[in-house]
Amino acid sequence: MFPHEMMIITGTQADVATKNALSVMRVSRIKKTRRDADADEDMDASESDSDDDNSGSAPTLMVASVVHHGCVNRVRAMPQRPSTCATWSDSGHVMVWDLSAQVTKVMTTTSDERGKGEIAAPTRVMPKQVFTGHKDEGYALDWSPVIEGRLASGDCAGGIHVWDPVADKWSVDATPFTGHQAAVEDIQWSPAEANVFMSCSSDQTVCVWDTRQRAKPALRVKTHDADVNVMSWNALANCMVATGADDGTLRIWDLRNFNESNPQFVANFTFHRDAVTSVEWAPFDSAMLASASADNTVCVWDLAVERDAEEEAAAMAAKDNALAPSDLPPQLMFVHQGLKDPKEIRWHKQIPGLLLSTAADGFNIFKPYNVGPEVK
Template structure:
């Protein structure tokens, strides 16, 4: 299960000049099996070798008979790079290829079964890491489904260690030897599993305290399609992958049965406990007491449709926000006896699938809807009549499946959609008309492309992207999961 270097289906847009770093190439080069590529325009005959003895006597000084380098066939120019954006049609001889120069790191990891929800685990490698090769840890859960001729496959909770994530190699004479030393190691995927009853709809790891040590126990919660929420201790699996084998518990440390048979997709840990929301529009709070986990008897019940996502406030530990298929985003306070939301807004024209609360600017929240829109909200406006978003982007053409603010940059967030795109955005970028006119990107037809100036980067290549997360200890690193596996990448834009 080693990493595969990606060679196709990714696209990049720079922030200021809107220069596209991912193009369609024509014609396709051929792999010779040794990691080198044949030149599609290479001369079919070898360079001519001139024997001076063959030159007629007396003609040596005549320009008409002198062989010079200018007389040799010149190398054919490289094919013109073209801007690619989602929806652009390919010609029969065109292929989408990755521009590795815009990816300091780009790797693909695959597992036996789709893992459509995951969370990044804290590790002991330190923070603000920038050197390669890199190692990251995640906890995920499978959605195995039916196996032809074998029936239903068994689902699992999986702790993964992705190591040897090296620098992306590309042809650049400016790279020094030190950089080249970081590109040769092959990536590796190590994992351990715990049996899980039912597909894992959503999985979230409990927040880890600051400092180098890992929490012990290290809890992760899964919402199963069976309606049960299980809490697991994944610390023994981390320890075993890191060193000598240790006893591993194969059953959850606690199971929440408050949702009955109603499955759900909303799970969120915070200082005040674990929030879980189901398709029956109920939200339950589970807290850790000296005697173990305890779930409140009464749910929070202001929504009228499925709870899709939950987020704790980064500034007020008793306040949380919820997103629902009833098209609203609501804000709650767990201290309220009525268990009703304090304020709300009709956020999208269709289901609100996901939300993310800015950890650096505590009044900003981003939401993603089923119609493909991404909106940024000022929560201070929720109490007023008909609040409007401070930003609204309609770039995606299918339901938004995940959004998340950058852990340290208050103006940057990432989004993913069912249109197979992962996009990075920067709210601090403003339109410069003069610069835009000089650097306007154009499509294959020569017409200008309508690219929002806040759109930093478009990453593609995965099918049915479901979830994305920034790595909190590796600045600029994004992890995404889809039906065909994981991507781990860094871009020059962040």
């Protein structure tokens, strides 16, 4: 029930390396936004009452930051222990951080204790571990959902290193997994298999890896006609993988029919007009996913939806709805606009349908009215 709250880990990309920070944020008092006065004069009483029930205090933001040397190319929180995070720096180093003190700080600070709401300067904290063995900076980074503490990082030189937890540290083999001919853009661990992960690259391919065989990938498949920027492995339907490319294409793959000789996608969406920068399957619906693009949009897709010609004809005859453009995919459920260069889109794990997007001009928290169950 409203109001809700959420915890966020985010990193900055400042113009000076020493100005960057890694921030833990707690957003409280998340509630429904009120309708514009002239948006719908026929709004019924129940909707009006619902808005009134959520018209209390404004949302609050608590922030606790640590200094991060270099731009944060990517940050990922360990799913089993979210206060432990890994970051890719443009310095070429991968770092693991213990942010439990920062989490405690934002959880115990109340709005009355914030004074005028100033954000404190980042504190200096040493990372738990720094890996300097990559040959270049990178963006690919993912924690295993199966083995707690297992991490994979990929760089722009095409190398991938797997981190294995040992006591309170990590053992990282100096010899990388090699198979890509260009930058590794994203990595996804299998939701079910402990030793399997996938990677995508600007060499237009996706590789499937077994951690017990680092010399070459188990499978290397050309999936797009442009750089493959991002990917997401479906945790609710383990055979499904989504990939997004530099030419704006978003493709869905069934791993049961994923092969090098004749790769066949399940779906191919060309709605985005620029590079796909982020994609993630919904944690509450195996057929739903969200994508972000450099065309300044975030889209929500439902693969279970199909165009019904008879239903559309009946709606037009009754003049209930306008006819959708013929090139508009029926699976496109929602388009969020007004962003400037969005980079990440993430689903809230506990509030079905709630999304967080990050962009050059800030971040948005929103829930499309037609996605997921109604949030009370």
